[in-house]
Amino acid sequence: MKVERSVRVEDKLFCNRYLVDAGRPHIKVRAHTRPSPQLLALLRACPARCYDVNDKGQVEITVDGCMECGTCRVIGEPTGDIEWSYPRGGYGVLFKFG
Amino acid sequence: MIEERFDAIVVGAGMAGNAAALTMAKKGMKVLQLERGEYAGSKNVQGAILYADMLEKLIPEFREDAPLERHLVEQRFWIMDDRSHVGLHYRSEDFNEERANRYTIIRAQFDRWFSSKVRAAGATVLCETTVTDLAQDAYGRVIGVRTDRQDGEIHADVVVLAEGVNGLLGARARLRERPKPNKVALAVKEMHFLPRETIEARFNLSGDEGVVIEAAGTISGGMTGMGFIYANKECISVGIGCLVADFQRTGRTPYELLDRFKRHPSVAPLIEGSEVKEYAAHLIPEGGYRAIPQLYGDGWVVAGDAAQLNNAIHREGSNLAMTSGRIAAEAIFQVKSRRLAMTKENLALYKRMLDRSFVLKDMKKYKDMPRLMHTNSQNFFMTYPQLVSKAMQTYLRVDGTPKSEKQKATLKSFVNARSWIGLFGDVFRFARAWR
Numbered sequence: 001m002k003v004e005r006s007v008r009v010e011d012k013l014f015c016n017r018y019l020v021d022a023g024r025p026h027i028k029v030r031a032h033t034r035p036s037p038q039l040l041a042l043l044r045a046c047p048a049r050c051y052d053v054n055d056k057g058q059v060e061i062t063v064d065g066c067m068e069c070g071t072c073r074v075i076g077e078p079t080g081d082i083e084w085s086y087p088r089g090g091y092g093v094l095f096k097f098g
Numbered sequence: 099m100i101e102e103r104f105d106a107i108v109v110g111a112g113m114a115g116n117a118a119a120l121t122m123a124k125k126g127m128k129v130l131q132l133e134r135g136e137y138a139g140s141k142n143v144q145g146a147i148l149y150a151d152m153l154e155k156l157i158p159e160f161r162e163d164a165p166l167e168r169h170l171v172e173q174r175f176w177i178m179d180d181r182s183h184v185g186l187h188y189r190s191e192d193f194n195e196e197r198a199n200r201y202t203i204i205r206a207q208f209d210r211w212f213s214s215k216v217r218a219a220g221a222t223v224l225c226e227t228t229v230t231d232l233a234q235d236a237y238g239r240v241i242g243v244r245t246d247r248q249d250g251e252i253h254a255d256v257v258v259l260a261e262g263v264n265g266l267l268g269a270r271a272r273l274r275e276r277p278k279p280n281k282v283a284l285a286v287k288e289m290h291f292l293p294r295e296t297i298e299a300r301f302n303l304s305g306d307e308g309v310v311i312e313a314a315g316t317i318s319g320g321m322t323g324m325g326f327i328y329a330n331k332e333c334i335s336v337g338i339g340c341l342v343a344d345f346q347r348t349g350r351t352p353y354e355l356l357d358r359f360k361r362h363p364s365v366a367p368l369i370e371g372s373e374v375k376e377y378a379a380h381l382i383p384e385g386g387y388r389a390i391p392q393l394y395g396d397g398w399v400v401a402g403d404a405a406q407l408n409n410a411i412h413r414e415g416s417n418l419a420m421t422s423g424r425i426a427a428e429a430i431f432q433v434k435s436r437r438l439a440m441t442k443e444n445l446a447l448y449k450r451m452l453d454r455s456f457v458l459k460d461m462k463k464y465k466d467m468p469r470l471m472h473t474n475s476q477n478f479f480m481t482y483p484q485l486v487s488k489a490m491q492t493y494l495r496v497d498g499t500p501k502s503e504k505q506k507a508t509l510k511s512f513v514n515a516r517s518w519i520g521l522f523g524d525v526f527r528f529a530r531a532w533r
Contacts, residue, residue: 007353012288012377019136038346045345047286047352047379068141069379070264071284074277074342086134086266088246090226094140097289097333097376098205 009049013065021091025063027072028083035059039081042072067093104130104254106430107243108221109229109267111138113416114402115260116212117156117423123219125431130252131221132245134228138216139209142262143287143380144416145328145335147310148203152417156424157215161197165207167330168308169198176364178315178325179487183364194307202308202328202335232257232271232398239441240271240397256397256430256440260423263381263403273398274391279346280472281385281406283323285339286352288360290372294332300368301329312413315483317359319350322384322475324413325359327368334369336360339382341472352379382415383408387465393452394445399426407457411464418457425451466531477524481515 027050029039039059042051048065051072061082068086076082086092108119111133119131135141147170153160172189193199217223233242233251242253259268269276292300301309313325323340338352338359345352359365383389383406390406393399401407402419409418429448430440438444452458471478489508512521 007351007357009353012353012374015375016377041346041349044349044351045284045342047284049351049353067143067377067379069284070277070282070381071342071345071379073264074279074282074381075346077276084266085230086228086264089134089228090136092141094136095143095206095376095378097207098139098141098143098146098209098378 009047009065013048016065016067017094017096018064019091019094020064021087024088025061026085026087026092027061027063027066029059029061030081030083032058032081036079036081038076038079041075042082045071045075047071102252104128104222104252105434106130106256106258107132107252107254108258108260109243110260110262110402110404111135111209111213111216111223111225112142112260112262112402113209113212113419114404114423115258116209116216117420118258118260118401118427119216119221119223120156120212120219121424121427122431123216123221125427126220127431127434129221130254131216131223132227132229132243133213133223133225135225137210137225138213138223139206142205142209143285143378144205145287145326145337145413146203146205146208146416147328147413148201148208149414149417150197150199150201152420156420163211165203165211167202167204168303168306169193170200170202170310171303171307172309174309174311176311176313176315177483177486178313178317178362178364179484180316181363182487182491183313183315184486184490202310202330204330229261229267232267232273234271238396240395243267255434256399256445258423258426258430259398259400259404260402260419261404263383265400265404268391268400268404273395274400277381277383278385279343280341281383281389281468283339283341283382283384283410284345284352284379285337285382286356286377286379287335287337288356288374288378289333289376290336290369291333291375292369292372296371297329297332297334303329306331313359314479316480317355317362318475318479319348319355320476320480321345321348321350322471322479326413327365333375334372336365336369341384342381343472344475382410384410384468386410386468387458387461388468390461394442394448396442397440399430399445399448401426407461409460409464411467412460414460418460421455421457422452425455425457463533464531470527470531474524474527477516477520485512485515
């Protein structure tokens with residue numbers, strides 16, 4: 001599945017403010033050999049494009065740009081593909097306008 | 099464990115949480131409000147329109163110091179295809195009144211102000227604190243919360259869950275289901291900054307007058323969704339949202355959809371040359387009346403987005419949140435003043451009061467609308483907007499074709515696209531859902 005590259009999400013996220021809780025990701029992807037359809041859907045549905053595929057074809061997450069919207073929770077939590085929590089208090093995205 | 103005991107704990111400092119905490123604190127209750135963001139509003143996202151009436155009930159003099167952007171004098175609704183829009187505009191001088199009815203706001207700023215009122219009323223507001231679980235006794239009664247702070251268990255007679263659309267705590271404690279892909283929309287939004295004179299010129303405004311534009315049609319690519327453009331003082335909020343189930347089904351990306359909306363010939367000139375200062379994403383409860391969970395139980399009530407209280411048809415959400423938060427607080431206060439326990443039976447008063455308010459009356463009125471929109475998205479968001487645009491263009495283009503032939507061609511295009519049965523069915527279903 002090809003991920004949309006025509007829009008540079010990194011540039012969008014760059015204007016946001018984040019306080020990253022280094023080493024304590026609030027979302028985790030369950031270990032897998034082949035990704036489920038739900039995990040693959042997250043590659044495109046995540047508005048911050050936190051999900052990507054590694055060399056082994058597994059879906060990985062980097063939570064640094066996460067806007068905590070919960071889209072991946074709604075799709076990936078019921079199947080057990082991901083574990084979803086909010087970041088620790090004070091960490092994560094800090095909207096200036098919201 | 100924190101030994102101090104509270105009358106009520108409010109989880110969340112959004113519209114519902116602030117309304118609840120303020121109402122209870124004003125009545126002299128001992129209230130603790132917990133917010134995971136650095137400050138109230140730092141995690142909150144909305145379009146955003148503020149409806150004055152519901153805030154006035156909480157803070158009558160709010161216009162004196164609330165951070166308001168523009169009062170709305172004009173509402174536009176656009177039906178869009180890829181190159182055009184058919185618009186319905188309503189503008190009235192009557193909206194230039196002293197106590198305006200609707201304003202645009204910026205949530206991070208507004209919520210911070212709202213929270214200052216909650217503190218001033220005497221509530222204890224603790225930010226940078228994520229509530230991780232509800233504390234329950236052996237009988238499943240909610241007796242408090244656990245947080246990510248050390249010694250984080252705090253007890254109270256009642257917990258007001260104003261935790262927002264994701265409703266993690268309620269779901270973890272099995273008080274309600276987690277939101278489902280076909281009952282929540284994902285909206286993405288950008289803040290486009292421009293000099294205020296430029297905004298006023300482009301939107302035909304003077305002073306603090308404001309305009310909002312809601313847009314539906316092929317911009318959502320056949321998915322159930324809407325775009326919006328709201329004029330603030332020095333920036334324009336531009337966003338689009340569609341059902342999560344539709345994103346999942348189509349594989350469309352939210353940012354590509356937003357960029358396509360921004361490039362639309364009707365939208366691009368409004369934001370040209372602007373500087374984008376924030377990109378935000380948030381879920382919106384779209385399940386309607388049928389998705390409303392159990393609203394109260396032993397030691398808890400739920401309000402706002404967490405209770406799915408959002409009227410998608412009228413784009414009203416924060417006012418339902420504010421009102422449900424206030425009513426929850428009033429019900430809790432009544433139970434307390436009668437010296438009754440915060441049991442499920444006694445807290446049922448909240449639901450009875452909410453039933454009598456516009457909140458559940460409005461939600462009930464549109465109970466069939468989500469299902470209609472979600473199952474007919476291709477027709478309502480793709481086929482009809484294209485047909486309407488074509489019809490308008492045929493009607494307006496003067497090319498020597500007799501008018502009767504144009505009318506016939508237009509009618510034929512509708513019948514070809516949807517058939518007579520389809521057309522009547524759509525009108526009938528829409529009318530019935532609207533009734």
